[in-house]
Amino acid sequence: MSIWHLILREIFHRKLNFGLGLISVVIAVTCLTGAMTLLRAHDLETDRIVAEREAETAQRMKELEDDYRKMMLKMGFNVLILPQDQNLGDLYADDFASHYMPEEYATRLANSKIVTINHLLPSLQQKLKWPEQQRTIILIGTRGEVPLLHRDMKKPLLDAVPPGTVVVGHELAQSLKLSKGDKITLLGRDFTVTTTYEERGSKDDITLWIDLKEAQDLLGKTGQINAILALECECAGDRLAQIRREISAILPDTQVIEFASQALARAEARNRAADEAEAALLAEKHNRAEMRSRQESFASILVPLVVLGAAAWLATLGIANVRSRLAEIGILRAIGVRGSQIMLLFLQKAILLGLVGGAIGYLAGVMIGASLGDVVVAENGLWAWDPALLLMALLVAPVLSVVASWIPAILATRQDPALALRES
Amino acid sequence: MLLGVQRLTKQYRGPDGRVDAVSEVSLEVDAGHFVAIRGPSGCGKTTLLLAAGGLLKPDDGQVMVEGQNLYSLSPEQRAQFRAKRIGFVFQQFHLVPYLSVLENVRVPSMAWPMENAAARAQELLEMLGMSHRLHHKPDALSTGERQRTALARALLNRPGLLLADEPTGNLDRENAEGVLQFLTQFAHDGGAVLLVTHDDYALGFADRTIKMREGRFHSASEEATDETTNEANVS
Numbered sequence: 289m290s291i292w293h294l295i296l297r298e299i300f301h302r303k304l305n306f307g308l309g310l311i312s313v314v315i316a317v318t319c320l321t322g323a324m325t326l327l328r329a330h331d332l333e334t335d336r337i338v339a340e341r342e343a344e345t346a347q348r349m350k351e352l353e354d355d356y357r358k359m360m361l362k363m364g365f366n367v368l369i370l371p372q373d374q375n376l377g378d379l380y381a382d383d384f385a386s387h388y389m390p391e392e393y394a395t396r397l398a399n400s401k402i403v404t405i406n407h408l409l410p411s412l413q414q415k416l417k418w419p420e421q422q423r424t425i426i427l428i429g430t431r432g433e434v435p436l437l438h439r440d441m442k443k444p445l446l447d448a449v450p451p452g453t454v455v456v457g458h459e460l461a462q463s464l465k466l467s468k469g470d471k472i473t474l475l476g477r478d479f480t481v482t483t484t485y486e487e488r489g490s491k492d493d494i495t496l497w498i499d500l501k502e503a504q505d506l507l508g509k510t511g512q513i514n515a516i517l518a519l520e521c522e523c524a525g526d527r528l529a530q531i532r533r534e535i536s537a538i539l540p541d542t543q544v545i546e547f548a549s550q551a552l553a554r555a556e557a558r559n560r561a562a563d564e565a566e567a568a569l570l571a572e573k574h575n576r577a578e579m580r581s582r583q584e585s586f587a588s589i590l591v592p593l594v595v596l597g598a599a600a601w602l603a604t605l606g607i608a609n610v611r612s613r614l615a616e617i618g619i620l621r622a623i624g625v626r627g628s629q630i631m632l633l634f635l636q637k638a639i640l641l642g643l644v645g646g647a648i649g650y651l652a653g654v655m656i657g658a659s660l661g662d663v664v665v666a667e668n669g670l671w672a673w674d675p676a677l678l679l680m681a682l683l684v685a686p687v688l689s690v691v692a693s694w695i696p697a698i699l700a701t702r703q704d705p706a707l708a709l710r711e712s
Numbered sequence: 713m714l715l716g717v718q719r720l721t722k723q724y725r726g727p728d729g730r731v732d733a734v735s736e737v738s739l740e741v742d743a744g745h746f747v748a749i750r751g752p753s754g755c756g757k758t759t760l761l762l763a764a765g766g767l768l769k770p771d772d773g774q775v776m777v778e779g780q781n782l783y784s785l786s787p788e789q790r791a792q793f794r795a796k797r798i799g800f801v802f803q804q805f806h807l808v809p810y811l812s813v814l815e816n817v818r819v820p821s822m823a824w825p826m827e828n829a830a831a832r833a834q835e836l837l838e839m840l841g842m843s844h845r846l847h848h849k850p851d852a853l854s855t856g857e858r859q860r861t862a863l864a865r866a867l868l869n870r871p872g873l874l875l876a877d878e879p880t881g882n883l884d885r886e887n888a889e890g891v892l893q894f895l896t897q898f899a900h901d902g903g904a905v906l907l908v909t910h911d912d913y914a915l916g917f918a919d920r921t922i923k924m925r926e927g928r929f930h931s932a933s934e935e936a937t938d939e940t941t942n943e944a945n946v947s
Contacts, residue, residue, distance in 0.1 A: 301810030624795020
């Protein structure tokens with residue numbers, strides 16, 4: 289007959305004692321695994337929220353980037369390439385360059401291997417009196433973007449204005465009551481209005497855009513332009529010097545000016561948005577970390593208390609079990625069962641109690657933790673299955689049970705068989 | 713000599729100081745003999761029996777079983793020796809309540825593993841007329857059946873010495889006779905039986921009876937004059 293045989297028979301005989309012990313182990317392990325599952329749920333939820341916020345931020349930044357790109361388009365251009373001899377004071381005073389350079393410069397730039405510029409728009413601009421309307425206007429001749437041959441094709445920011453058509457600035461359209469399809473005459477040539485712009489609050493509102501070739505003809509500047517607009521150039525910070533070096537190497541008799549305020553404003557706005565997004569993310573992380581810390585503190589008090597309570601209860605049940613088995617222990621000792629075997633009788637039972645209680649407690653703790661954890665990311669609850677936690681439960685519970693049963697087991701071992709037999 | 717008790721003394725602490733439960737008692741029992749010790753409750757006969765079985769260390773004197781001084785052994789060795797060579801039967805039976813009859817009889821094999829313990833247990837139970845009760849729990853047995861189960865348990869490991877403490881105390885005459893006849897048979901088969909009792913009926917089965925009072929032996933012939941002798945030989 290083995291010790292296990294005796295243990296199992298005794299368990300089935302004293303079901304209440306074993307059941308009460310089992311409940312206490314289950315409660316202790318449930319608290320432990322439940323608390324750990326809740327913390328794990330919290331971590332998972334934090335990861336999910338942070339990933340979501342990061343994705344939102346990335347998306348928002350992408351949208352901002354696109355917004356700024358469009359705003360930049362409306363606000364003007366990053367870099368203006370002008371003839372070398374253009375006086376900037378005159379440029380700012382007259383709103384257009386008074387010196388000219390060959391249109392071929394734009395082609396030369398486009399055919400070069402320049403890397404700091406993404407879009408090129410050659411133009412011929414001039415402020416003039418519109419004789420047919422007796423209005424001062426700015427006339428801009430544009431051929432649209434010159435494709436950069438060595439680069440992948442990018443979506444054009446500005447389309448060309450087809451010959452015979454005109455794009456009208458807001459103020460001119462309003463005051464002259466022009467709309468799409470209307471016919472106008474400029475310097476003796478007829479044009480059809482294809483677009484009227486919304487109000488921009490700048491000189492664009494008194495500007496007419498026509499085909500570059502037609503503008504050159506009207507202004508008597510065949511093959512000439514007075515500015516090349518470079519869009520979306522990577523000109524923030526000290527890269528402007530690089531752009532200037534690159535352009536001057538290709539077009540030595542030109543100068544480059546930057547619309548610094550727009551470029552920096554864009555970068556600053558983008559940085560501020562990024563900072564705010566980062567701050568929001570950090571605040572969320574901080575908030576989650578504080579919540580976790582509170583949960584952890586609560587668990588670090590509750591779990592040891594429950595475990596201690598369970599251990600005390602187990603010890604009490606163990607002592608009661610020993611007292612109710614004095615005669616049995618006495619006769620076992622009398623017929624030659626050794627003290628070490630009596631000890632094993634109680635400790636092996638404690639191990640069995642711990643293993644069963646640990647397994648049940650693990651399942652209960654995981655289920656409770658999973659249901660209270662409110663984890664959105666995994667609906668099937670498989671996230672809560674943690675073999676390491678199960679292993680811990682199956683180690684901790686028997687250890688707890690054995691420690692709690694140690695004193696009763698010692699009492700049983702030291703029980704004087706003669707006394708036990710005589711008293712019973 | 714199978715059992716030899718030499719000048720055994722055991723004292724207990726009482727409210728008025730130390731009390732001699734057994735005082736300088738000597739006893740020898742050879743194989744094949746059935747010795748009964750008779751005396752009133754509290755005379756020290758159970759103390760003597762427990763000490764003779766290696767369960768109660770005496771304050772003085774020694775106990776030899778089959779030439780082995782029991783109290784020169786460690787507790788673990790003494791337990792092993794008991795498991796192999798000594799069988800116990802008690803008035804209260806002390807059956808393990810959650811084991812069946814057959815399992816109760818097999819319990820000593822836990823202390824001293826033996827081959828075919830189940831077959832031996834079944835054989836003993838059949839000899840004792842318990843074959844129809846093999847799988848019953850003790851609470852389903854009559855007192856006579858319980859004592860026969862306890863007797864079978866005591867004999868599982870084929871001990872040389874059988875110590876019986878009031879084995880018939882809770883039995884009716886018929887069951888008591890059955891148990892006592894079995895003890896007699898055990899002695900006739902070469903074992904040694906030491907029975908302590910206050911039941912006069914049991915004395916008729918013993919080869920020799922020793923009267924005990926206040927921790928000492930009294931020979932039957934000297935009982936009338938109240939003279940005592942603390943040496944008893946049975947051979």
